[in-house]
Every structure is written in C-alpha cells, then in structure tokens.
Amino acid sequence: MFRNMLKRSWLSIHRKLGRTIVLTLIFFMMANLVLASITIKTAVGAQMDYAKSTLGGTVTIQADMDAIRENQKAEMESGTDRKELFGKMERPQVSVTTANEIATYSDYVKDYSYEVTVAANSNDLETVETSSRMGAGEFPGGMNFPGMGKQSSDDTELDGDISIDGINAYAYISGVQNETITIKDGEYFDEDTSDAALISYEFAELNDLKVGDEFTIKNIYNSESVKLKVIGIYDSSEERANGNTIYMNTETAAQFLSEDDYNDGDYDVANVNYYMLDSGKADEFVALVNENYPELAENKLKISVDTSEYDAMAGSIESVGSFATTILIIVIIAAVIIITLIVTLNVRDRRYEMGVLLSLGAHKRNVVAQIATELIIVGTLGFALASLSGTFLAKSMGQGIIDSQTASSQQQQEKNFGRPTGGSRSSGSGMPSMPAMPGGMPGEGSSMKQIMAQGRQQKVELDINATPIDFLLLFVTGYVVIILALILPSVNIMRYQPKEILAGKE
Amino acid sequence: MKKTNVLKVENLEYSYQNASGTQKVLKGIDAEFKAGKMYAIVGESGSGKTTFLSLLSALDKIQEGDITYNGKSVREIGGSKFRLKYVNIVFQSYNLIKYMTARENVQVAIDFDKRKVSPDKYLKQVGLTEEEGGRLINKLSGGQQQRVAIARAIASNSPIIVADEPTGNLDEDTEEKIIEIFRELAHKEDKIVIIVTHSKRVAEHADKVLRLRRGVLS
Numbered sequence: 001m002f003r004n005m006l007k008r009s010w011l012s013i014h015r016k017l018g019r020t021i022v023l024t025l026i027f028f029m030m031a032n033l034v035l036a037s038i039t040i041k042t043a044v045g046a047q048m049d050y051a052k053s054t055l056g057g058t059v060t061i062q063a064d065m066d067a068i069r070e071n072q073k074a075e076m077e078s079g080t081d082r083k084e085l086f087g088k089m090e091r092p093q094v095s096v097t098t099a100n101e102i103a104t105y106s107d108y109v110k111d112y113s114y115e116v117t118v119a120a121n122s123n124d125l126e127t128v129e130t131s132s133r134m135g136a137g138e139f140p141g142g143m144n145f146p147g148m149g150k151q152s153s154d155d156t157e158l159d160g161d162i163s164i165d166g167i168n169a170y171a172y173i174s175g176v177q178n179e180t181i182t183i184k185d186g187e188y189f190d191e192d193t194s195d196a197a198l199i200s201y202e203f204a205e206l207n208d209l210k211v212g213d214e215f216t217i218k219n220i221y222n223s224e225s226v227k228l229k230v231i232g233i234y235d236s237s238e239e240r241a242n243g244n245t246i247y248m249n250t251e252t253a254a255q256f257l258s259e260d261d262y263n264d265g266d267y268d269v270a271n272v273n274y275y276m277l278d279s280g281k282a283d284e285f286v287a288l289v290n291e292n293y294p295e296l297a298e299n300k301l302k303i304s305v306d307t308s309e310y311d312a313m314a315g316s317i318e319s320v321g322s323f324a325t326t327i328l329i330i331v332i333i334a335a336v337i338i339i340t341l342i343v344t345l346n347v348r349d350r351r352y353e354m355g356v357l358l359s360l361g362a363h364k365r366n367v368v369a370q371i372a373t374e375l376i377i378v379g380t381l382g383f384a385l386a387s388l389s390g391t392f393l394a395k396s397m398g399q400g401i402i403d404s405q406t407a408s409s410q411q412q413q414e415k416n417f418g419r420p421t422g423g424s425r426s427s428g429s430g431m432p433s434m435p436a437m438p439g440g441m442p443g444e445g446s447s448m449k450q451i452m453a454q455g456r457q458q459k460v461e462l463d464i465n466a467t468p469i470d471f472l473l474l475f476v477t478g479y480v481v482i483i484l485a486l487i488l489p490s491v492n493i494m495r496y497q498p499k500e501i502l503a504g505k506e
Numbered sequence: 507m508k509k510t511n512v513l514k515v516e517n518l519e520y521s522y523q524n525a526s527g528t529q530k531v532l533k534g535i536d537a538e539f540k541a542g543k544m545y546a547i548v549g550e551s552g553s554g555k556t557t558f559l560s561l562l563s564a565l566d567k568i569q570e571g572d573i574t575y576n577g578k579s580v581r582e583i584g585g586s587k588f589r590l591k592y593v594n595i596v597f598q599s600y601n602l603i604k605y606m607t608a609r610e611n612v613q614v615a616i617d618f619d620k621r622k623v624s625p626d627k628y629l630k631q632v633g634l635t636e637e638e639g640g641r642l643i644n645k646l647s648g649g650q651q652q653r654v655a656i657a658r659a660i661a662s663n664s665p666i667i668v669a670d671e672p673t674g675n676l677d678e679d680t681e682e683k684i685i686e687i688f689r690e691l692a693h694k695e696d697k698i699v700i701i702v703t704h705s706k707r708v709a710e711h712a713d714k715v716l717r718l719r720r721g722v723l724s
Contacts, residue, residue, distance in 0.1 A: 012605060015606070016605055359589060362590075363586055
C-alpha cells in the first residue's frame with residue numbers, strides 16, 4: 001500500500017513540475033532562513049562561551065577601606081593622636097605565598113596578577129622632576145609603602161627617589177590596561193627576565209640610557225646596589241605620571257624590600273587580581289577563598305567581584321540570540337501559513353483526483369498520506385538544497401554578528417592584555433615583542449604568548465559553520481512545519497464526499 | 507451448482523433537504539441485479555437515476571431501506587470497503603487522473619486490489635494499443651478515455667460495474683463498441699453491469715431495462 005502511495009506521489013511530483021518547483025522554492029527559502037537562524041543561535045552560544053572564557057570576570061583582594069576607616073574612627077574616639085594614627089597606618093596586604101596558593105584553584109582561576117611596590121635610591125643617577133604634588137617614591141592614598149618616607153629602626157629617614165613597581169606581567173600594569181603607557185623601544189619584561197627594568201623615556205633621556213644598558217640603584221634599607229638592565233623604554237601619556245617609576249617583575253622588585261619585609265621570600269603583594277575562567281563561578285570562588293582564608297578578613301582585606309565586562313558583553317550577545325529566536329519563530333509561522341495556503345489550493349485543485357481515489361475505495365487517510373508524502377519528498381529536496389546555500393547565508397549573517405561581538409571583545413582584551421589577541425607580532429615589524437607572562441598558572445608556565453595563542457585559537461574555533469545538529473534541527477523544523485501546514489487541508493479532505501466531488505463534475 | 511452473485515435493493519428511499527423543504531427522490535425502490543446480466547436504468551432528468559446509482563455504488567449513504575450483496579448489507583460492509591472490493595464506477599466524464607498515462611490510471615485500480623497483473627491486459631481488452639496505453643490522458647480522445655475508464659473498472663476485479671451515462675459523450679460508432687464491452691463483461695466475465703443511460707441504443711442492448719419515474723422503479 002505504502003509503495004503504491006509512494007508511486008502515485010512520485011508521479012504527481014514529476015508530472016506536475018511547475019507546482020513542484022514552486023513548492024521546492026518555498027521550502028528552499030524557508031529552510032535557508034531557518035538554517036540561518038539556527039546557526040546564529042549556535043554562534044551566539046559559541047560566542048557566550050567565548051565571552052565566558054575571555055571575560056570571565058575579575059576577583060580582587062584589596063584593602064577593606066570601610067573597615068580601615070571604622071578602625072581609625074574607633075582609635076580616634078579612644079584618644080589616639082590623629083598624626084600618630086596616620087603615621088603608623090599601613091595598607092593591609094596579602095603575602096605572596098597566600099596569593100599563589102589561592103591561584104591554585106585552577107577550576108576557577110585562568111590567570112592572576114599582583115604587585116610589589118617599593119622605593120629605591122637613584123645612586124648617582126639623575127631623577128625626573130615631577131610637576132605634581134606627588135613626588136618620587138610616593139603613591140596616592142595617604143598610606144605608606146615599604147621604604148616610602150618611613151622611619152627606619154635607627155630613626156634614619158628612609159626616602160627613596162625611585163619608585164619600583166614589581167608586577168608579575170607587563171600587561172597587568174594599570175597604565176598598560178588604561179592604554180596610557182606604551183613601549184617606545186625594547187621589549188616587555190617577563191618572569192624569566194630577572195634584573196631587567198622598564199624605564200621611562202624621561203628617565204632614560206636624563207641619564208642617557210638605552211635599551212641594553214645597565215645601571216645601578218640602591219636598596220634604601222641596606223644600601224646594597226642592585227644592577228639592572230634596561231629591557232625597554234616606556235612612554236606615559238598620563239599627566240601625573242611619575243617618570244621615576246621603574247617597572248620590573250616581582251622577583252626583581254623584591255630585592256629592594258627590607259629584610260623584614262622580604263620575610264624569607266614571603267613578602268607582601270598588593271593589587272591581587274584573579275581572572276576567572278567563568279564569570280558565573282566568581283561568587284563560588286569568593287566563598288571558597290573566604291572559607292579557606294579567614295585571615296584575609298581579619299587583616300581588613302576584602303574580596304570583591306567585577307563581572308561587569310562579561311555582563312555587558314553577555315547582554316548584547318543574548319539580545320542577538322533572542323533576535324535569532326524571533327526570526328526563527330516568524331519564519332516558522334510564515335512558512336506554516338504559506339504552505340497551508342499552497343497545500344489548501346493544491347488540494348482543491350486535485351479534488352477530482354481525490355474523488356477518483358475515494359471512488360476506487362481509498363481511505364481518506366490514504367489520500368492525506370499521499371499529499372503528506374508528496375510534501376515530504378519536495379520538502380526534503382528544498383531542505384537539502386538549503387543545506388548547501390544556507391551554510392553560506394548563515395556564514396555571512398552569523399559572521400557579521402560574531403565580528404561585531406568579537407571586535408567588542410577584542411577591545412576589552414586590548415585593555416586586559418595590552419594588545420589585540422589576533423594581532424601578529426614579530427621583532428622586525430617595529431612592534432615590541434611580547435614576553436612570556438610571569439605568574440601564570442603555577443606549574444603550567446602560562447605566559448602572555450600562550451594567552452595570545454589561546455585567543456587566536458578561540459577565534460579560529462568560532463568559524464561560523466552549520467553543525468550536523470543544526471542540519472538535523474533544520475530537517476526536524478521543516479517536517480514539523482509540513483505537519484502543521486497539513487492540518488487544515490487534511491480537515492478539508494476528511495470532509496470530502498466522493499459523490500459530491502464526482503457528481504459536481506458530472 | 508454455481509452460486510450467482512446478487513445485488514438486492516429493498517425499499518430504498520432517499521430525500522434531499524432544500525429551501526422548499528424535504529424532497530423525496532427515491533420512494534421505496536425494490537430491485538434485484540444478478541451476475542451475468544447487463545441492466546439499463548432509464549428515466550427522465552431529475553427522476554433520481556444518479557442518486558440511485560450513487561447508492562448502488564456506495565458513494566452516498568443509505569437513508570432508508572437497504573442494499574445487500576449476496577445477503578450482506580452495504581451498511582455492514584462499509585462504503586469504502588464496498589467500493590474497494592465489490593463495485594467499480596464508470597463516469598460520463600471518465601474521471602481519470604490527468605497527469606497519469608492510460609496505463610498508470612489502470613495500474614492505480616490494480617494497486618488498490620493488491621494484484622500483480624499488467625494493465626496492458628485490460629487496455630487490450632477494451633481495444634487500446636500499447637502505444638495508446640503510454641499516452642497521457644489528455645492526449646487521448648473521449649472514446650479512448652472512456653475505454654480507459656472501463657479498463658480501470660475491469661482491472662479492479664469488482665463483481666459489480668456501475669456506469670453513469672458511459673456513452674453520453676461519444677459518437678455512435680464508439681458507443682457501439684463500448685456497449686459491446688459492457689455486454690462482454692456481463693456475459694463472459696459474469697459481472698453485474700448496471701448502466702444508467704438516456705441512450706436508446708444502450709437500453710436496446712441491455713438484458714433488462716428498468717425505468718425510473720419520479721423516484722419509483724418500474
């Protein structure tokens with residue numbers, strides 16, 4: 001029976017070629033839009049994952065200023081002298097051991113950064129005169145850092161004229177992230193370039209220092225000289241920039257700490273940031289750290305979460321996703337209406353044929369099944385053709401959306417890493433080469449180069465292509481549309497009386 | 507002794523509802539049609555011939571009375587099954603499927619009967635060549651189309667063939683040939699052939715003529 005029905009359907013399809021072509025074109029157009037919408041939704045999903053992996057949010061361990069102020073207030077109320085109070089106040093910091101331990105939560109942490117800020121003496125070098133109130137060796141905030149205007153144990157005023165900023169990656173220097181600092185000459189430092197320094201353009205000019213030159217500055221506590229090699233020269237566009245700030249990795253900077261502050265290698269670090277793998281897990285990570293490191297809160301340190309970058313990105317991506325869903329729903333509704341109309345007209349056109357089949361003893365359900373079979377055959381042809389062209393349509397539509405989102409993401413990454421992720425670099429191109437990033441995932445030797453490579457890899461993976469599941473969804477959606485479009489014509493067929501049809505013709 | 511197939515009509519009544527009320531078209535018809543005979547039903551227009559034929563071929567539902575085949579009610583058998591197994595209809599306007607060839611139209615009936623025979627056998631029986639069998643319906647003359655319709659009726663292997671004005675659109679020569687085919691179906695193939703007609707020639711060749719006048723068969 002089925003074979004005979006298939007035979008009749010096939011005869012109808014290839015003998016009524018005009019109708020078949022029109023129907024195939026309608027299915028083809030519908031399928032193209034459905035496939036494009038489905039693929040966009042897939043691309044949106046991929047983009048969300050991409051955003052999660054690149055904008056996973058930041059968790060910061062920093063001084064709990066509210067707690068510190070409360071403490072100050074309480075001490076002042078108890079009669080402590082204001083001057084004395086500010087003199088002895090130090091910004092609470094995290095030990096490098098703790099910072100590194102927390103970073104081992106590899107299920108949450110993609111990367112991390114921290115700083116060691118200390119002063120040094122210029123020795124026989126000239127220092128840059130600063131125009132602002134803030135002098136060399138001073139940092140804003142009214143708090144003292146190691147060696148900055150601090151009294152030594154023998155009451156000698158310890159005051160360095162050089163600011164040392166040790167950080168575990170060049171890319172995490174705040175000026176680099178704010179795009180106020182750029183490399184004029186030389187290279188970036190990394191964890192392997194020990195005793196290497198990145199000096200300001202003004203400081204280099206003043207002391208006639210070039211990339212590759214060596215210079216010596218002194219530890220303000222023990223007056224020991226530390227020899228540094230100029231690895232790069234930076235320029236800062238910041239108005240209040242301190243030209244006497246020298247950037248280096250944390251290990252090199254730690255050489256300028258006092259013996260007490262160095263604490264056998266367990267020195268304090270500031271501005272501890274953890275970059276999350278998944279912003280959705282940031283709160284979970286904070287809870288875990290608070291649970292396992294209660295001393296942080298005791299030391300007036302607080303852990304705060306910033307997922308604003310991811311939230312902003314996710315919001316725009318989600319709106320694209322809902323736009324694709326709206327298109328998909330509209331296309332499906334339009335397709336059901338159009339195909340219902342065509343099939344209804346087609347059924348009316350073939351009333352006598354159906355009357356003949358019914359007069360020969362066919363059941364009405366057999367007649368409906370024949371119409372359905374014809375639609376499924378023609379639909380399958382339309383969907384198959386759309387699978388070829390729809391991929392291109394989906395690519396152009398999906399790529400457009402991804403491009404806009406990726407551009408936004410890359411801008412964000414430029415802020416985070418100092419350079420766009422997909423950019424090519426070579427030492428001969430005039431662009432300074434990016435050194436390996438220090439302080440990556442412990443034991444993994446994660447570097448800036450690897451992060452950049454990761455970024456490139458992610459972009460390649462985002463290549464818009466309809467997946468086998470997208471094709472499967474297209475065919476399933478198409479067949480659902482056919483079934484829905486058949487409801488009304490089927491009701492008409494079920495109401496047909498062969499006598500009325502055939503007598504009408506008589 | 508060979509059993510004779512019988513189509514029996516008992517007290518058959520049929521009414522239409524229209525604007526002026528209920529109009530009784532068939533008024534208690536009794537008739538018996540036996541295998542091996544060709545019957546002609548004649549009558550004026552509006553006498554109820556087509557309604558009677560529709561009921562005989564189960565294209566319409568019986569309102570009052572009954573139609574039985576070998577003692578089994580058509581109501582029991584069911585309209586669709588009755589059409590599939592017991593009766594085939596030849597229409598004045600042929601009612602062939604236009605996008606199919608003559609052979610394919612006949613094949614449809616064979617397929618419904620789930621048999622594996624060549625449609626050419628039936629086309630040959632009604633005087634069509636293999637070449638004509640391969641033509642699309644609209645490439646055939648009216649007479650050829652009517653032959654195809656008859657071939658389809660024969661191919662369905664039904665014991666009853668009902669024809670509604672089968673020669674109405676045909677010239678005299680062709681009409682003669684078609685009448686001969688129906689006679690052969692009745693006499694040689696032992697089918698019950700019932701033809702509703704206005705044609706005197708058809709009536710003359712019938713084994714029995716039944717006249718329908720104002721819903722009453724005589």
